[in-house]
Amino acid sequence: MRINELNSQLFAEKDAKSRAKILSEIEVIKSLAEDKIRNEQRVVEFETKEFTIELISHKYENGKEDDVNELFVPDYQRDFVWDKKRQSKLIESLLLGFPIPYVFTADVDSEDPELDGRIEIVDGSQRVRTIHAFTSNNLILQDLKTLDSLNGFTFSDLPLSRQRRFLRIPVRIIELSSKCTEETRRDLFERINSGSDILKDMEVRKGSELGSKPLYTQVIRKCSSNEDFKDLAPLSLSKEKRDERLEFTLRFFAYLDNYQNFEHSVRDFLNEYMQSHGEPDSNKQQEMISEFEKVIEFVKVNFPTGFKKTASAKSTPRVRFESLAVGVALALRANPKLEVDNLDWLTSDKFKTLTTSDGANSRSKVIERIEYVKDSLLGY
Structure with missing residues (x-):
């Protein structure tokens, strides 16, 4: 039980014996907390x-x-x-x-x-x-x-x-x-x-211990420097400087791996992914990079405006990129020789609603927009 709950109980309790028991429990918690501080405290000269x-x-x-x-x-x-x-x-x-x-x-x-x-x-x-x-x-x-x-x-x-x-x-x-x-x-x-x-979220991640893990140093950073990726998903100069492209790349891998279990906080979702998947071995690193490059190549060959809304757009919305990139990856996993027969859905009201409506980062919306792209490509 937390100390605030015990304090609430103490405030309401009138019986002397019960109060003494609660006070004893509070002292134990305080002692454990002090031990934790002493054990974790670092001497920083x-x-x-x-x-x-x-x-x-x-x-x-x-x-x-x-x-x-x-x-x-x-x-x-x-x-x-x-x-x-x-x-x-x-x-x-x-x-x-x-x-x-x-x-x-x-x-x-x-x-x-x-x-x-x-x-x-x-x-x-x-x-x-x-x-x-x-x-x-x-x-x-x-x-x-x-x-x-x-x-x-x-x-x-x-x-x-x-x-x-x-x-x-x-x-x-x-x-x-x-x-x-x-x-x-x-x-x-x-x-x-x-x-x-x-500081933006990705800047903080890059500067934290997450930024020293192989997932970031060997995969995310390398994929984000892909020149075709930069052409297909343009960003403003200010967003490039604030590591938005690294954010895009991280989102691709995190959603591809676990989009069905997304809850409500994108920040926590991405941080947890970097923490739990931060140490891929060399084979896994190459596999991730290869899959990312295949998605970029597919979009380059088949989508006339890349990840953008229009050919003249100067920036790329996060939600649009996520749905297209992850949807393409899932479709290619289902059919590595996938050929595009119909792209009308790219300009449909349905796709626009899924990528621009309120609650775009609710769990149901994340799943729906990604699977809409996948199913549209596979002809379902």
Whole structure:
């Protein structure tokens, strides 16, 4: 029984003996909880530092092209996705002397002497890259409200005295020691960002321990880079940067494997799939990649608009992609030599309703839309 239930019982109980029994049970639960904390608690050694803007920019820039820069962004981090307005807002905050959040980094321990001692950015890569963009004159300030007279400025447009002062601004750094494992760094990244609406679900997965599993590194990432896939299922630049294509690929495999058991939370469904299927062996990896490629080839040959609604569409809806991709895969499993005789259903009111109506992510809708595509292709 949970402690809140026992507390409710205690509140309602008047008998002294019964209350004593409940209090005893509560103490046992508290003791077990404390033991759990002690057993799971990790000793994370860290130092609090201050780097100047100039030092941050230099450590990030020097050696960046050869991927040997001292201050670097690890592969589980997201792309540089802040727009110019948000970047400008950070620079304005720094110029005004406002405090900005800590940048979390980690001292990397490596057997390679060229890489040993580098500083991995665990959280704060958007801020670091914004600082570098500005000091490198690759950011033109815009939409500033307080310092509106600086709109249109680059770093070099500032008076030399202001440039010097800006480069001396300190930024607070928390640096995890080299004893901090990659697993802990990824866990920290996920915990910092999982409650934020800035990161999309796939970005959080990529940065968590799920992003280190073979399912992601050997299958999802490889399939998402398929050039035909990019042509057949176009996405806006912002969605590409926010790992929407990785999300599409993950959804394909998760629904294909277990769509009939989908409940109501897509996020939980996908996370559970990555957790339970994260370690496919090399044969299974190749099998998954091959099936994905066969689906892409089938759509390329047979569907005139690919996964899009129309030939001129610039983006692809998730629900439409899922139903078509998984439906095609299931149809090919039933008939590997499948030939298309009729595609009228692609523009039917029924298909439009299944892929655009309310409740598109209810269990019944997921099953219905996927099986509608499969049955239509098989002529049922």
